[in-house]
Amino acid sequence: MSEGPERPPTPPSSPGEPIGRRALIARLGVGLAGAAMAAPILMSGRSLVPNALYEAPRKVKVGPPDHFADGPTFLKDQRVFVFREGKVFHCLSAVCTHLGCTVQLMRKERTQEVEFHCPCHGSRYRGDGTNYAGPAPRPLDYLRLELAPDDAQLVVDLARTEDKGWRFTL
Amino acid sequence: MFRYDRILLAAAGLLALGICVAVAWEDARPGYAPYQEEFKSLVEERFGPERAAAVPAGLQQIWLEGAERVDRCTSCHMGVTWQGLDDVPQPFTSHPKAPLAHHPVERFGCTFCHGGQGYATELPAAHGWVEHWEEPLLDRHLSADYRFRDPLAFLQFRCNLCHRFDREIEGAPYINRGKRLIEQKGCRACHVINGRGGAIGPDLTRVGEKEPEQYDYSRLTSLPTLFGWQIAHLQNPKSYSPETVMPDFGFNTEDAQAIALVLLSWRDTDVPAELLPGAILRDVPTPEEAERERVMREGEGRFFVEKGCFICHDVSSFGIVSATKIGPDLALAVEDAPRRFGRTLDDFLMHPSGTMEVVLSKQIPLTEDERREAFELLKKAYEKHMKEQGAQDGGKPR
Numbered sequence: 001m002s003e004g005p006e007r008p009p010t011p012p013s014s015p016g017e018p019i020g021r022r023a024l025i026a027r028l029g030v031g032l033a034g035a036a037m038a039a040p041i042l043m044s045g046r047s048l049v050p051n052a053l054y055e056a057p058r059k060v061k062v063g064p065p066d067h068f069a070d071g072p073t074f075l076k077d078q079r080v081f082v083f084r085e086g087k088v089f090h091c092l093s094a095v096c097t098h099l100g101c102t103v104q105l106m107r108k109e110r111t112q113e114v115e116f117h118c119p120c121h122g123s124r125y126r127g128d129g130t131n132y133a134g135p136a137p138r139p140l141d142y143l144r145l146e147l148a149p150d151d152a153q154l155v156v157d158l159a160r161t162e163d164k165g166w167r168f169t170l
Numbered sequence: 171m172f173r174y175d176r177i178l179l180a181a182a183g184l185l186a187l188g189i190c191v192a193v194a195w196e197d198a199r200p201g202y203a204p205y206q207e208e209f210k211s212l213v214e215e216r217f218g219p220e221r222a223a224a225v226p227a228g229l230q231q232i233w234l235e236g237a238e239r240v241d242r243c244t245s246c247h248m249g250v251t252w253q254g255l256d257d258v259p260q261p262f263t264s265h266p267k268a269p270l271a272h273h274p275v276e277r278f279g280c281t282f283c284h285g286g287q288g289y290a291t292e293l294p295a296a297h298g299w300v301e302h303w304e305e306p307l308l309d310r311h312l313s314a315d316y317r318f319r320d321p322l323a324f325l326q327f328r329c330n331l332c333h334r335f336d337r338e339i340e341g342a343p344y345i346n347r348g349k350r351l352i353e354q355k356g357c358r359a360c361h362v363i364n365g366r367g368g369a370i371g372p373d374l375t376r377v378g379e380k381e382p383e384q385y386d387y388s389r390l391t392s393l394p395t396l397f398g399w400q401i402a403h404l405q406n407p408k409s410y411s412p413e414t415v416m417p418d419f420g421f422n423t424e425d426a427q428a429i430a431l432v433l434l435s436w437r438d439t440d441v442p443a444e445l446l447p448g449a450i451l452r453d454v455p456t457p458e459e460a461e462r463e464r465v466m467r468e469g470e471g472r473f474f475v476e477k478g479c480f481i482c483h484d485v486s487s488f489g490i491v492s493a494t495k496i497g498p499d500l501a502l503a504v505e506d507a508p509r510r511f512g513r514t515l516d517d518f519l520m521h522p523s524g525t526m527e528v529v530l531s532k533q534i535p536l537t538e539d540e541r542r543e544a545f546e547l548l549k550k551a552y553e554k555h556m557k558e559q560g561a562q563d564g565g566k567p568r
């Protein structure tokens with residue numbers, strides 16, 4: 001067996017085996033070209049997500065938790081009801097799901113159960129936000145409550161709705 | 171043949187890729203990121219991991235809509251609204267509580283009081299230490315430059331941008347001292363200040379607007395700045411403008427510093443009206459309107475206001491006036507109901523028909539007790555109406 005003058009063809013690389021020089025350079029080239037194309041695409045995509053918006057914050061501090069009495073409290077500026085039962089809080093949006101009027105807190109005559117009635121088109125909601133009469137298409141929104149890490153005030157997140165029955169425990 | 175263009179192309183491609191990666195790196199590591207990490211570990215150390223997890227990340231800002239300002243200072247100065255970080259060095263120190271009581275951060279932001287460039291997120295630019303940013307941060311360094319005893323003295327300058335018409339400003343002793351001296355020494359004898367005063371010297375109402383180029387610093391031995399010129403001139407007017415007739419009042423350095431702070435603060439501001447002290451930005455009712463409203467809210471007919479009946483109905487004898495007058499005057503309901511519905515008023519209230527059936531079930535749901543209360547009140551309103559009617563007819567009972 002004599003060695004031929006031609007270089008042996010680059011063996012196809014398989015896992016575990018060292019790959020040849022040419023294959024390596026070819027792969028590197030393709031990889032770099034791919035990265036060079038992907039990077040601007042990713043950056044363009046990133047530019048669509050703003051770092052800051054010029055609008056009022058959707059997380060609003062509404063005061064220390066112990067300033068709330070047990071039961072519902074209506075906050076006019078935020079149009080929400082904050083409910084307190086001891087250490088458990090929850091927050092219902094007061095915006096009617098029909099056309100956006102502010103629902104009014106009512107108490108049932110005998111049981112004193114809380115209800116919400118919309119003054120505009122007569123939609124009615126139970127205390128847990130379930131709609132049961134009128135044109136309202138869905139229950140009142142549960143909004144997320146948090147505790148501000150800096151000064152321990154209760155924070156209403158007007159942008160984040162939670163599942164029905166959501167509770168925040170201190 | 172070796173193709174040089176391929177190498178060129180490859181090099182350009184690599185360069186472009188490099189730039190992209192560098193930009194992405196910059197974007198991922200903005201100037202405030204190390205401060206935020208440091209603050210997070212500080213909170214973890216002091217208050218535990220739970221509160222550290224709640225520390226916000228990314229660009230923080232206070233958006234002041236009316237002022238068209240955005241203050242991003244809290245991106246680094248994260249401790250401003252925190253409690254219990256008073257002893258921590260800047261940039262994480264808690265803000266003193268007293269000034270924030272009347273100037274909540276959410277409404278006033280930072281730069282109205284402190285100066286600096288709210289939009290900027292890198293240190294020299296944010297503190298206004300860049301060319302052409304003319305509202306630098308009024309910090310200790312600036313106070314030290316002018317040898318103030320109080321390191322926060324310069325900060326008081328910006329209090330007077332809004333509080334220029336207040337005689338005394340709580341927490342601004344330099345400004346108060348300057349204003350007192352201006353009154354005591356009778357500056358108004360020669361100068362117009364806020365529309366009052368003599369015409370010998372220039373009007374000082376907007377003296378803070380005078381450009382730095384309009385001053386002659388050639389004789390000055392201190393810093394060649396507006397503030398340096400004012401202090402030197404106040405202490406020795408003739409040395410700095412030889413033709414002046416302004417007397418030397420013998421001000422000591424602190425007097426001159428105090429007056430100079432007041433003088434330079436007399437300038438135009440872009441503070442929106444709703445943030446200015448004493449501005450009334452609401453409809454103030456006339457005394458008659460206020461009284462009418464009081465009667466409606468608190469008078470004997472307040473039930474009809476609380477329940478919303480007044481939206482459609484007058485109750486004239488109780489002073490309740492409906493803006494819409496959709497329904498009839500309820501002062502006459504006792505005699506009106508039988509005429510309209512063929513039933514007595516109490517029967518109608520208990521079992522309404524027509525429009526009122528809808529209103530009393532949907533818009534104004536009344537309990538049985540409330541319906542009875544409404545009936546009693548309407549009887550009273552009718553009696554009152556009849557009495558008034560009788561008095562008008564010359565005292566004859568009808």
